[in-house]
Amino acid sequence: MDGIASLITIDRFSPVPLYFQVATTLEDLIESGQLPAGSRLDTEVTLADRLGLSRPTMRQAIQTLVDKGLVVRKRGVGTQVVHSAVRRKVELTSLDDDLRRANREPRTQVLAFSVAPAPEPIRAALHLEPGTEVFTIERLRFADDEPLALMHNHLPRAVAPGLTAAQLGERGLYQVLREHGVQLRIADQTIGARRATTAEARLLGEGRGAPLLTMQRTAYDHAGRAVEFGSHVYRADRYSFEVSLVAR
Amino acid sequence: MDGIASLITIDRFSPVPLYFQVATTLEDLIESGQLPAGSRLDTEVTLADRLGLSRPTMRQAIQTLVDKGLVVRKRGVGTQVVHSAVRRKVELTSLDDDLRRANREPRTQVLAFSVAPAPEPIRAALHLEPGTEVFTIERLRFADDEPLALMHNHLPRAVAPGLTAAQLGERGLYQVLREHGVQLRIADQTIGARRATTAEARLLGEGRGAPLLTMQRTAYDHAGRAVEFGSHVYRADRYSFEVSLVAR
DNA sequence: CAGTGGTCTAGACCACCTT
DNA sequence: AGGTGGTCTAGACCACTGA
Numbered sequence: 001m002d003g004i005a006s007l008i009t010i011d012r013f014s015p016v017p018l019y020f021q022v023a024t025t026l027e028d029l030i031e032s033g034q035l036p037a038g039s040r041l042d043t044e045v046t047l048a049d050r051l052g053l054s055r056p057t058m059r060q061a062i063q064t065l066v067d068k069g070l071v072v073r074k075r076g077v078g079t080q081v082v083h084s085a086v087r088r089k090v091e092l093t094s095l096d097d098d099l100r101r102a103n104r105e106p107r108t109q110v111l112a113f114s115v116a117p118a119p120e121p122i123r124a125a126l127h128l129e130p131g132t133e134v135f136t137i138e139r140l141r142f143a144d145d146e147p148l149a150l151m152h153n154h155l156p157r158a159v160a161p162g163l164t165a166a167q168l169g170e171r172g173l174y175q176v177l178r179e180h181g182v183q184l185r186i187a188d189q190t191i192g193a194r195r196a197t198t199a200e201a202r203l204l205g206e207g208r209g210a211p212l213l214t215m216q217r218t219a220y221d222h223a224g225r226a227v228e229f230g231s232h233v234y235r236a237d238r239y240s241f242e243v244s245l246v247a248r
Numbered sequence: 249m250d251g252i253a254s255l256i257t258i259d260r261f262s263p264v265p266l267y268f269q270v271a272t273t274l275e276d277l278i279e280s281g282q283l284p285a286g287s288r289l290d291t292e293v294t295l296a297d298r299l300g301l302s303r304p305t306m307r308q309a310i311q312t313l314v315d316k317g318l319v320v321r322k323r324g325v326g327t328q329v330v331h332s333a334v335r336r337k338v339e340l341t342s343l344d345d346d347l348r349r350a351n352r353e354p355r356t357q358v359l360a361f362s363v364a365p366a367p368e369p370i371r372a373a374l375h376l377e378p379g380t381e382v383f384t385i386e387r388l389r390f391a392d393d394e395p396l397a398l399m400h401n402h403l404p405r406a407v408a409p410g411l412t413a414a415q416l417g418e419r420g421l422y423q424v425l426r427e428h429g430v431q432l433r434i435a436d437q438t439i440g441a442r443r444a445t446t447a448e449a450r451l452l453g454e455g456r457g458a459p460l461l462t463m464q465r466t467a468y469d470h471a472g473r474a475v476e477f478g479s480h481v482y483r484a485d486r487y488s489f490e491v492s493l494v495a496r
Numbered sequence: 497c498a499g500t501g502g503t504c505t506a507g508a509c510c511a512c513c514t515t
Numbered sequence: 516a517g518g519t520g521g522t523c524t525a526g527a528c529c530a531c532t533g534a
Contacts (some may be wrong), residue, residue, distance in 0.1 A: 015530095017504090018503080018504075019502060024533095027512060035510040043520080045518095045519090045520095053504085053505090054507090055503060055505090056304075056503095056505075057503080057505080058504090060504090063498080066512060067315075069433070069472075073519090073520060073521090074471075074520075075511065075512050075513070075519060075520045076513030076514070076518075076519050076520070077513060077514080077519065077520080078519060078520080080471075080472075082468075082472030083375060083468075083474070102304065107468065127331060142520090150291060150326050156521080167345040184511085185317070185494065186317050186492065186493065186494050187493045188490070188491075188492050189489075189490070189491045189492070189493070190488050190489065190491075191439050191461075191491065192487075192489070193460065193461045193463060193488075194459055194484055194485070195459050196295075209440045209457070211442055211443050211459035211460070212441065212459070213439075213440060213441040216407050220331075222320060223320055223322075223328075224320055224330030224331045225331070226331070236441035236442055236459075237442070239440075240438050240441075240462075241437075241439040241440070242436070242438050243435065243436075243437045243438075243491050244433045245491075246438070263511095265522060267522080267523090268522075291500065291501080292500085292501070293500090301524090302523065302524045302525060302526090303524090303525085304522095304523075304524090305522080305523060307502090308522090308523090321500090321501060322500080322531090322532080323530065323531050323532070324499075324500045324530080324531040324533070325501080325531085327500090
C-alpha cells in the first residue's frame with residue numbers, strides 16, 4: 001500500500017511549478033471521488049518522499065487545497081478531505097458565466113454605448129482623475145429569451161480601448177475584458193432589493209412595483225486598479241446570488 | 249534610510265510566529281497610512297536581512313498580506329501597497345457584528361426556541377443523520393428600535409448543547425457560538441428578494457407586498473462540519489449585503 | 497545588465513495529538 | 516512515546532522587469 005502517491009505524476013521539465021502540478025492533481029482526485037470525503041491523506045513527509053519532492057514544496061501544494069477549503073490540516077493528526085458539501089468555489093463570476101454554466105441561453109440587447117468624461121459618482125467609484133474618459137454601457141440581458149436583468153456598466157476607456165458595442169452583443173462583459181487581457185482579482189459588491197420603477201418593469205416584463213434584486217459592484221485587477229463599476233437590477237423571481245465565504 | 253524595517257520589532261521569545269508578528273505589524277502600518285497606497289515595500293531579501301529573518305519567513309509574512317489583497321507583488325518590480333479603496337475585508341459576518349460595528353443598537357426578540365429531530369429539509373441542508381436533534385430558533389431583530397430582520401436558524405444540538413433562549417436575547421447567534429468554542433470557516437449563502445407575506449410585513453412594520461431581501465446560509469466549522477442553517481428576511485429599505493470577493 | 501519576486505531543496509526544532 | 520503538522524533556516528537557480 002503506497003497510498004495515493006502512485007496516482008500522482010510530476011513533470012520536472014514542465015514550466016508548471018511542481019507544487020501546482022501536485023495541487024491540481026490532488027484536486028482532481030478529490031473531485032473525482034478517488035479521495036473520498038473524510039479520507040486521510042498520507043503525511044506531508046511521506047508524500048514528499050514518494051514524489052521525490054522536498055517537504056516545503058509538498059506543503060505548498062497542500063496549502064493551496066487548504067485555502068480552497070478542500071482539506072483540513074490538524075497538527076498531530078493529519079490532513080483530511082472535508083465533507084463533500086462544503087466544497088464550493090469562491091469565484092468572481094459574471095452573469096454571463098453563470099448562465100452558460102447553467103446551460104441557459106444568454107442573449108444581450110445593448111441599449112446604450114458611449115464614451116465620455118466620467119460623471120462625478122462614477123469617477124469617485126472608480127477612483128479616477130477628473131476628466132478621465134469612461135465607457136457607459138446599458139444592457140438588457142435575457143436567459144432563454146426571458147428578460148432577466150438590466151445592467152449599467154462604466155469602465156475607463158484605457159482599460160479596454162478597442163471595446164465595441166458589437167462585442168458586448170455577443171459575449172459577457174467579463175469575457176470581453178479577459179480577451180483584452182484584463183484579469184480581475186477583487187470585487188466589492190453591495191446587494192440589496194427594491195421595487196421596480198415603471199420603466200424597469202416594462203423592460204423586464206414584470207408587473208408594477210415588482211421586487212427586484214439590486215447589485216452594485218466595483219471590480220479591481222491584479223494591480224489594484226479599478227476596472228469596472230456596475231449597477232444592475234435583476235428579476236427577483238428568476239435570479240439569486242450564491243456567495244461562498246471562507247474565513248482566513 | 250533604512251526603509252520601514254526600523255518600524256518593525258519582532259520578539260523571538262513570543263509564542264506568536266515570526267511571520268505573523270511581521271504580517272500584523274505591516275498590516276497596521278498600511279492601515280495607519282505609514283505605508284501609503286502605492287508605496288513600495290523594501291525587497292524581500294532586504295527586509296529579511298534587516299529583521300534578522302530568513303527570506304522564506306519574510307515571504308510568508310508578505311504572502312498573508314497578498315492573500316488579504318493589501319499588497320501586490322510583481323516579479324522584477326517589487327511589492328506595492330494597493331489603492332486604499334481596494335482594501336475591504338472578506339469576512340464571515342453576522343448581522344449582530346454588522347450592527348455593532350455601525351454603532352447601531354441591536355435588539356433581539358426571541359419568537360420561538362425549541363429542540364426536536366430535524367425536519368427533512370433542515371436535515372439535508374446540515375448533512376445530518378436522520379433523527380439528529382436540532383435547535384429551531386426564530387428571532388426578530390431590531391436596530392435602533394426599528395424592526396430589521398426576521399431570522400430562522402437551525403443548528404445541531406451537539407454543536408452548542410447548553411444553548412438557551414436567554415443567551416440569544418442578549419447577543420448574536422454567532423457570538424454565542426464563539427463562546428461555545430465554535431469557529432466558523434466557510435459559509436454558503438444564497439441571496440434573493442421577494443415580496444413580504446402579510447405576517448412578515450406585520451412583524452417588520454412594512455406595508456403589504458413590500459420588497460424583502462432574503463438570505464439562506466449554511467455555515468461550516470474548521471473541520472468541515474455543518475454548524476448552522478439559517479433562512480432570513482431583511483427589510484430592503486434598511487439593509488443590504490456587502491460582499492468582497494478575491495480571486496485566487 | 498542588475499535587481500526583483502517565484503520556486504525549490506535539505507535539513508532542523510517545536511507544539512500538539514493519539515496511544 | 517511516537518507521529519503529525521507548524522515554523523524556521525540558509526542557501527540555490529530561475530523568469531521576468533526595467534534601465
